[in-house]
Amino acid sequence: MERHIFALQISHLLGxxxxxxxxxxxxxxxxxxxxxxxxxxxxSLAKHYRKNPKDIAEEISQSIKHxxxxxxxxxxxxxxxxxxxxxxxxxxxxxxxxxxxxxGTHSFGKGKKVVLDLSAPNIAKPFSMGHLRSTVxxxxxxxxxxxxxxxxxxxxxxxxxxxxxxxxxAAYKRWGNPSLIKENPLHExxxxxxxxxxxxxxxxxxxxxxxxxxxxxxxxxxxxxxxWTWFKDVSLIEFNKVYQLLGVSFDLTRGEAYYNDKMxxxxxxxxxxxxxxxxxxxxxxxxxxxxxxxCLIRKSDGTTIYATRDLTAAIDRYQTYAFxxxxxxxxxxxxxxxxxxxxxxxxxxxxxxxxxxxxxxxxMLKDGKKMSTRKGKTILLEEVLKEAIDKARENIxxxxxxxxxxxxxxxxxxxxxxxxxxxxxxxxNDVEFSLDEMLTxxxxxxxxxxxxxxxAKSLLEKGGFTSSSAAAEIDDPEAWSLIKTIRAYPxxxxxxxxxxxxxxxxxxxxxxxxxxxxxxxxxxxVNSHNKNEKLTLVYAFSLVLKDGLQVxxxxxxxxx
RNA sequence: GUCCCAGUAGCUCAGCUGGAUAGAGCAACAGCCUUCUAAGCUGUGGGUCGGGAGUUCGAAUCUCUCCUGGGACGCCA
Numbered sequence: 001m002e003r004h005i006f007a008l009q010i011s012h013l014l015g016x017x018x019x020x021x022x023x024x025x026x027x028x029x030x031x032x033x034x035x036x037x038x039x040x041x042x043x044s045l046a047k048h049y050r051k052n053p054k055d056i057a058e059e060i061s062q063s064i065k066h067x068x069x070x071x072x073x074x075x076x077x078x079x080x081x082x083x084x085x086x087x088x089x090x091x092x093x094x095x096x097x098x099x100x101x102x103x104g105t106h107s108f109g110k111g112k113k114v115v116l117d118l119s120a121p122n123i124a125k126p127f128s129m130g131h132l133r134s135t136v137x138x139x140x141x142x143x144x145x146x147x148x149x150x151x152x153x154x155x156x157x158x159x160x161x162x163x164x165x166x167x168x169x170a171a172y173k174r175w176g177n178p179s180l181i182k183e184n185p186l187h188e189x190x191x192x193x194x195x196x197x198x199x200x201x202x203x204x205x206x207x208x209x210x211x212x213x214x215x216x217x218x219x220x221x222x223x224x225x226x227x228w229t230w231f232k233d234v235s236l237i238e239f240n241k242v243y244q245l246l247g248v249s250f251d252l253t254r255g256e257a258y259y260n261d262k263m264x265x266x267x268x269x270x271x272x273x274x275x276x277x278x279x280x281x282x283x284x285x286x287x288x289x290x291x292x293x294x295c296l297i298r299k300s301d302g303t304t305i306y307a308t309r310d311l312t313a314a315i316d317r318y319q320t321y322a323f324x325x326x327x328x329x330x331x332x333x334x335x336x337x338x339x340x341x342x343x344x345x346x347x348x349x350x351x352x353x354x355x356x357x358x359x360x361x362x363x364m365l366k367d368g369k370k371m372s373t374r375k376g377k378t379i380l381l382e383e384v385l386k387e388a389i390d391k392a393r394e395n396i397x398x399x400x401x402x403x404x405x406x407x408x409x410x411x412x413x414x415x416x417x418x419x420x421x422x423x424x425x426x427x428x429n430d431v432e433f434s435l436d437e438m439l440t441x442x443x444x445x446x447x448x449x450x451x452x453x454x455x456a457k458s459l460l461e462k463g464g465f466t467s468s469s470a471a472a473e474i475d476d477p478e479a480w481s482l483i484k485t486i487r488a489y490p491x492x493x494x495x496x497x498x499x500x501x502x503x504x505x506x507x508x509x510x511x512x513x514x515x516x517x518x519x520x521x522x523x524x525x526v527n528s529h530n531k532n533e534k535l536t537l538v539y540a541f542s543l544v545l546k547d548g549l550q551v552x553x554x555x556x557x558x559x560x
Numbered sequence: 561g562u563c564c565c566a567g568u569a570g571c572u573c574a575g576c577u578g579g580a581u582a583g584a585g586c587a588a589c590a591g592c593c594u595u596c597u598a599a600g601c602u603g604u605g606g607g608u609c610g611g612g613a614g615u616u617c618g619a620a621u622c623u624c625u626c627c628u629g630g631g632a633c634g635c636c637a
Contacts, residue, residue, distance in 0.1 A: 025577075032580075041579055043617060053617080076580060077617090122637075163636060256637090282635055291563090292633095299635040306637050333631055335564070362565085363631080370631080395599065413599090425573075429566075430630070436586095437572065441599050443585040444573085451599045462596060507574070510584085521592090521601040528595095560599080 001091075002068045002083055003027055006038055009064050010079070017048060036073070036080035037484070043077055053077035085480055086473070092487045093472035096540050104490045104547055109150030109497075112324040115317060116142050116152060119248070120330070122159035123235035123255075124168050125193065126186040127242050127381045129364045129433055130331065136419050136553060137361055137427060138329035139248045140502035143551045148497045153251045153321060157313065158239075160232050160255035162306060164193075166214025169227055170206060171196035173213075185234035186380075211301060218260070218303055238382075245385050245415055247553060259312045263304050266312040267297060275347055285344050295340040310341050318352050325355050327500065332360035332428065359500045362430035379433060389414035391439045392447070400560065409557045413447050416554040420446030423552050424506040444510055446554050449545060452513035454560045455520060456542040463526045465535040474533040478523055482515040482537065486544050493551070502552055509548045516541050 007024035014023070023040070030039045042056040049056060057074035064072045070082040096103045118138025121131045142152040171192040181188040200206040216224040232255070243249065267283075270276045275285045281300030287293065297308050317326060328338060338358035345353035363370055366379070392414035396406050403409060421438045425431050441447035459465075489508065496504035516538075525534045546556045 026579095028579075030580075031575095031583085035580070039580085043579070046617070078580065120637090159637065161637095167636095280634075284634070294634065296634045301635080303635090305635065307634095310637095330637095331631095332565075334637075336632055337637085360565095365630080392599095399599065400597070429573085432572070434572075440586075443599095445585090445599080447599050448585095451597080455597060455600080459596060503574095507584095514584090517600055518602095520596080524595050526596045560597085 002088065003038060005066050005068055006040065006064070006081060009066065010040055010060060013060055013063055014045070018045075030078075030080065033481070035075065035078070037083040038081045040079040040081075041077060042079065046077075085477070085483075086475060088487065089474055089479070089483050090472045092483055093470075093474070093536060093540055096486070096543065097467070097470050097472060097536070100543050103544065104147055104493045106148040106490070106494055108494075109145060109148040112150050113321055114142075114145045114150045114152050114325040114327060115321050115323040116145075116154050116327045116329060117157050118142075118154060118329040119156045119243075119250070120159055121235075121239055122164065123239075124165065124186075124189045124231045125159075126190050127239055129379050129381055129384065132381050132418070133361050133364065133422055133431070134329045134331070135243075135246065135248055136422050137359070137502060138327075139246075139553045140423060140505070140551060141327065141329065141359065141497070141500050143553065144493060144497040144500075144502065144505075147493050147551065150324075153323075154249075155317075156250040156253040158236075158253060158255040160228075161217075161257045161260070161309070163210065163214050163303075165217060165228060165231075166212065167196050167207075167210035168193055168231065169213035169217065169224055170209040172227060181234070185231075186238050189231060189235075215301065215303060242382055242385070245382075245411070246419065247415070247555060256306075256309050256313075259309050259316070262316065263308050263312050266308060266315065269348060270297065270344075273348055275344070285340075285347065287340060287343050290339075290343045292336070292340055292343060295344050307337065307341065307344075310337075311344060314341065314345060314356065315350070318350070323352070323355060325357065326352075327357050327359045329359045329361070331363055333363065334358070335360055357500075359427070361427045362425070364433050365430050366433050379435075384435065384438060385415055385418055387414075387435070388418050388439055392417070392441070395441060395447075396560065403559060405557075405559075409560050412555040412557045413441070413450060413560060416446035416450060416549075417441060419552065419554050420449070420506060423502045424510075426503050427501045446549075447560075449509055449513050449549060449554075450556055450560060452516055453542055453545050453549070453556050454558065456516065456538050456545070457558055459520075459525055459538050460535060460542070463531055463535045465532070465539060467539065469532055470536045470539065471533045472536065474530070474537055476523070476530075476534065476537075478519055479534075479537055482512075482519050482541060485512045485515045486540055489544050489548070505548055505551055509545060509552075512541070512545055512548070516545075 003024065007020055007027060011018060011020040011023040027038055027040050030036055042053040042060065045056050046053045054077050057077050057079045061072045061074040061079045064079065064081065068084050068087055070084045073080050116138050119131060119135040121127050138154065142154050145152040168189065175192050175195060196206060213224060217228055270285060276283050276297060277286055279294065282296055283298040284294035284296050287295060295307050296305050299305055317323065335358060342353050342356050389410050393406065393410035396403055396410055418438055422431065424444060492504055492508045496502060525531065525538065528534060549556050
């Protein structure tokens, strides 16, 4: 609001040479708080007016006047504005308290549907740290979509098919031990899968054995299907444990195998459009015009490949949901694959192909290198979560032994720490895996945020605050930074969705909590003369922080 | 070899639609619990923003080039 007013007044002064949009975009928030709350740089105006930027800033600042501005000054070519703290404060708090559920929401997604492809673990492979990224980023993006008015549909597209299962079946036939697998399915299956790849280096025949098993599977061989079903069932049980811990649910969980009998139709469609070509014994769609390598549709042994399945799934998905956006939350190593999928769909004249976006993210690295399941270098998410929860439990015993619900709180804190550690990094960047860092509960962490929330709740309880006693007028210079951070929250939600990057929210919540903790440190709240006003602010803070954590998929204990 | 991404404090990272003195967290050191949960707060030290060139009134931010690391590049997903 204040920014629009500022832009409007400036553009009014400048006349038609500079649009209001341009002025608005120029406005920035000064790094130094002492400079002001908003600033407009006049340097680019200097050439047009053939005047010193300082003089221009001076002139503009003379004419800026509005109730939301406390003072206007010109320093070094900038027009700096201090906001009317009282006005902005009551405006912000009234807005938040009148409809707490609406704060931070937007309506630009109203009536639109966004389908998200997330998590997508491979059965018979353990749920690794890599899948954590897709799961928590996808979940947070879905929450952001909802806050922006969209209807999100979360789809967990389980990797339950492909040559790798041929390998697994071959490995099982050689070294599998049914009773051990029943005891600890993912661990055992991972073991024989890793062993397969180790042995295959010495004995390349194994690879062919794996292919044969996959072919059997594709031809509905009874033994192959039976084993495959078994592996699938035990894997899903394990995955659900992880999802329950993480607090993530899906609107649809579907395996790739679902598309087995639908892929021929896709291949037919490609043929009808004269897109399919034979090449080196395989069938491909050429993408030379797009400057991309060909998209492989059918392998030389006649079996299908993931591109075929993804194309089929995409078509099916549009028919089912008629989505406005279709987001694939998948690691950036698959960038080329999704480019190919989109272009093949375009060649099929599906106008909705452009609504598909690959929301790529960086990999979890170990010592700067990719973690590979095949080499057994994966780190199991379940183990990490367990350690985090144990650590949280230790902290509780040490810091607050009287706490009720210790187990529940430890779970919320431990799991929150792991999720936040992932989400605070820019989506696109690789993340160096560090158990120590994940188990840190100080500084830029979820426990820090949760602790800040708990502190706020404790104040509200001690001060006997109820939402009906809220007072939106507060005159406290120390509170200004906190109020501004609360006020910025809705804009951050919008930005986070537009860039599909939850880290925007993660970082903002850290700012928010820091502002609160600084306020907490230097202000007496419960025993002050204007206790109710201050508690209103504390309450507002707690609402926003909790909302933000919810968006990230992190729970907030009331006490810890 | 080609294409894509990254290189900022000892470590992990923000900042990148160009703007005023480059910021946090961790680690180190020094303080603060007779004010509300110290999982907190305050302060100190720590930087050729990978190197070089260019565009600009102004570059960590844009362009080019080189170096380094990572990823992708048809029968894995």
